[in-house]
Amino acid sequence: MIFLLLLFILIIATFLGRELISKVPSQLHTPLMSATNAISGITVLGALVVCAANTDDTLILVLSFIAIVLATINTVGGYAVTDRMLGMFKKKDGKK
Amino acid sequence: MINELNLTDLNNLAYILACVCTIIGIKMLGKPGTARRGMLISAAGTLVAVVAVFFDGQVVDSWDASNVLRNGYFWCFMAILIGSVIGLVWAQKVKMTGMPELVALFNGFGGLASALVAFSSFYVLYKADGGYSYDAVNDISTALAIFIGTITFTGSMLAWGKLSEKVTGRAIVFKGQKLINLILLLAAIAAMVIYIVPGFDNFTLVAVLTLTGIALVFGVAFVLPIGGGDMPVVISLLNSLTGVAVAMAGFIIENTVLIVIGALVGASGVILTLIMCKAMNRSISNLLFSGFGATDTVSAKGPGAEPKAISVEDAYMILEAAQSIVFIPGYGMAVAQAQHVVRELAEKLEENGAEVNYCIHPVAGRMPGHMNVLLAEADIPYEQLKTMDEMNPTMQMQDVAIVIGANDVVNPAAETDPGSPIYGMPIIKAFEAKTVFVLKRGKGRGFSGIENELFSMPNTLMIYGDAKATISSLANEFTME
Numbered sequence: 001m002i003f004l005l006l007l008f009i010l011i012i013a014t015f016l017g018r019e020l021i022s023k024v025p026s027q028l029h030t031p032l033m034s035a036t037n038a039i040s041g042i043t044v045l046g047a048l049v050v051c052a053a054n055t056d057d058t059l060i061l062v063l064s065f066i067a068i069v070l071a072t073i074n075t076v077g078g079y080a081v082t083d084r085m086l087g088m089f090k091k092k093d094g095k096k
Numbered sequence: 097m098i099n100e101l102n103l104t105d106l107n108n109l110a111y112i113l114a115c116v117c118t119i120i121g122i123k124m125l126g127k128p129g130t131a132r133r134g135m136l137i138s139a140a141g142t143l144v145a146v147v148a149v150f151f152d153g154q155v156v157d158s159w160d161a162s163n164v165l166r167n168g169y170f171w172c173f174m175a176i177l178i179g180s181v182i183g184l185v186w187a188q189k190v191k192m193t194g195m196p197e198l199v200a201l202f203n204g205f206g207g208l209a210s211a212l213v214a215f216s217s218f219y220v221l222y223k224a225d226g227g228y229s230y231d232a233v234n235d236i237s238t239a240l241a242i243f244i245g246t247i248t249f250t251g252s253m254l255a256w257g258k259l260s261e262k263v264t265g266r267a268i269v270f271k272g273q274k275l276i277n278l279i280l281l282l283a284a285i286a287a288m289v290i291y292i293v294p295g296f297d298n299f300t301l302v303a304v305l306t307l308t309g310i311a312l313v314f315g316v317a318f319v320l321p322i323g324g325g326d327m328p329v330v331i332s333l334l335n336s337l338t339g340v341a342v343a344m345a346g347f348i349i350e351n352t353v354l355i356v357i358g359a360l361v362g363a364s365g366v367i368l369t370l371i372m373c374k375a376m377n378r379s380i381s382n383l384l385f386s387g388f389g390a391t392d393t394v395s396a397k398g399p400g401a402e403p404k405a406i407s408v409e410d411a412y413m414i415l416e417a418a419q420s421i422v423f424i425p426g427y428g429m430a431v432a433q434a435q436h437v438v439r440e441l442a443e444k445l446e447e448n449g450a451e452v453n454y455c456i457h458p459v460a461g462r463m464p465g466h467m468n469v470l471l472a473e474a475d476i477p478y479e480q481l482k483t484m485d486e487m488n489p490t491m492q493m494q495d496v497a498i499v500i501g502a503n504d505v506v507n508p509a510a511e512t513d514p515g516s517p518i519y520g521m522p523i524i525k526a527f528e529a530k531t532v533f534v535l536k537r538g539k540g541r542g543f544s545g546i547e548n549e550l551f552s553m554p555n556t557l558m559i560y561g562d563a564k565a566t567i568s569s570l571a572n573e574f575t576m577e
Contacts, residue, residue, distance in 0.1 A: 002350060003233045003347075006346070006347060006350065006352070006355055009352055009355050009356060009359075010343055010355050010358075010359050011359075013355065013356040013357075013358075013359035013360055013363075014359040014360075014362065014363050015363075016119065016359075016360065016363075017359055017360035017361070017362070017363030017364055018363045018367060020119065020122045020123055020126075020360070020364075021122070021360075021363060021364040021367045021368070022367055023123075023126045024122075024125055024126045025126070025127075025483075026371070026456075026458055026464065026465055026468075026483055027128070027456070027465055027468040027478060027481055027483070028125060028126070028128060028131060028465060028468070029368060029371075029463075029464035029465030029468075030195060030461075030463055030464060030465035030466050030468065030469045031125065031131060031135075031465070031469070032122075032125055032364065032368070032464075032465070033199055033331065033332065033335060033364075033368065033463060033464060033465075034195070034198075034199050034202075035121070035122070035125060035135055035138070036122075036335060036339070036360070036361045036364045036365070037199055037202050037203050037206065037335055037338070037361075038139075038142075038202075039118055039121075039138060039142065039357050039360070039361060040203075040206045040335075040338045040339055040342050040357065040358070040361040041142075041202075041205075041206050041209070042114075042142060042145065042342065042353060042354060042357045043206060043209050043210045043213060043341075043342045043345050043354060044146065044176075044209065045145055045146065045149045045349075045351055045353060045354060046210070046213040046217075046345045046346070046348070046349045046351065046354060047175075047209055047212065047213050047216075048146070048149050048150075048155065048172050049149060049152060049154050049155060049349055050213055050216045050217055050220070050349075051168060051171055051172055051175070051216075052154060052155040052158040052168025052169065052171070052172055053154040053155070053157070053158055053168065053220075054216070054220060055158060055160075055165070055166045055167065055168050055171060056166065057219075057220075057223070059219065060216045060219055060220060061171065063212050063215060063216045063219075064212065064213070064216045065171055065174075065175050066212060067208075067209040067212035067213050067216070068171075068172060068175035068176060068179060068209075069175045069178050069179040069182070070179070070205040070206070070208055070209040070212075071179070071205070071206060071209035072175065072176050072178075072179025072180055072183060073179045073182050073183040073186070073202065073205055074183070074202045074203075074205045074206040074209065075142060075179075075183070076179060076180045076183035076184055076187075077182070077183030077184065077186045077187045077198075077202055078183070078187075078202050079135060079138075079139045079142075080183065080184055080187030080188070081186075081187035081190060081195070081198060082135050083132060083135055083136075084187060084188075085192070085195070085469050085472075086128075086131045086132040086135060087132060088192075088469065088472040088473050088475075089128045089131070089132075089468075089472045089478050090472065090475060090477055090478070091129075091477055091478070091479065
């Protein structure tokens, strides 16, 4: 059953997330938050499918169009600002 | 010509690649040296997934060369274009002190997007068949995605308002608040049951709209009793909720990328929340429901001895003789925009032969790790930024500890005064340094309104005035030598 397969993926990914995140040092927590925030904009995939498949219904088209815009702001803006922040972290010799 | 089955397989391979890129990206985020490249890999993964979705069966079917307004590709590209431009401009314009607000805002957008995806897919079914997918998993995921996504949206918007001081940062508590929240929650569960359980065919739309309405209010009600000082925890928690909403949306459209990434983000938010709570020695329920900071707290002890103040010139004499100096910055330093002059002073001190470090408390700033970003912006190398646990054991060897715009995180009452509201919170033991300078604007109490006995300790010297002006005149004293 596909549900059980997806549930299995969810549980494994949660454990993986726990392992990955607990290894990030506290000095990188702000970029981490803005990065995880950016990747959660992946919900844009859902919005794209719904939008494309329902161009004949104005309500759904409008709602899913807004969803794509918001999720894209979340992703693109999130990655851009994370990159800007990480670009500031420099080593002692002055070079990155 | 590629047949449909092969295309689906290729799509799934692209989704797996996207997940792998994201996981590697987060892994590389674990070290400052590789973090930036890691994020590029992760962004590439997202791009791969987005490109792949345009080859998804449902999207491919939407191609309509005769009518551009019916063409799914047209709308998708337009929306992506608009979102990208807004996102890029925003990311360029934001000040580093404003990062927490931006993360809160973007987080709210992500939550709303997931809720909209869920609502739209519900509405497609509703039009066709009264809202039933005849699939309990789909219905439960839809209800949860709408509920959690909407809470995240209004909660994040209020957090954004509190952080950017558009609304009061104070915790707002009133009588019967918990009762109202409980009733809201029960009503939401009732609405979900009416939607999910078969037999209420005529009420599915009403139930889903009611659920959405309750979630809008609940998001606000949930952030309202939490004070501005606790916002780092709220943002982490809301971040985690977005992840859950994304995973739920993944169940609806049966997309593994959404499930994997939703789970990663959900776990990340929970871990950061717990780290924050531990750093403040408070339980998550205490933080969410107690309305900490809603009233003025008075220390159990009366005011101690009058703090000793010194002039910049005298402070310079002490600094010139110091061999090891530790800066303890708080959010007040960022507000005063003093981080650049702090670096100047630090360079002068190093030229003078002293060892300079920075000690950062886990909850300093307005979000986890915020101070590190603000100091990095001022070109302070990250090796000098030390955590509380690294620095505390060496504190007795430090000649001078300079506290700039920090208060509660250096308050010894957390260790000595069981009556203090922050009793038990791990602190930076600045008071153990041979001499402590406290840079403070005036003689008032700090953000949380708690008396700080560090200020009246025998080894503490207060330097009153604007932190930026004080530090730059200290740096000037060195130049004049």
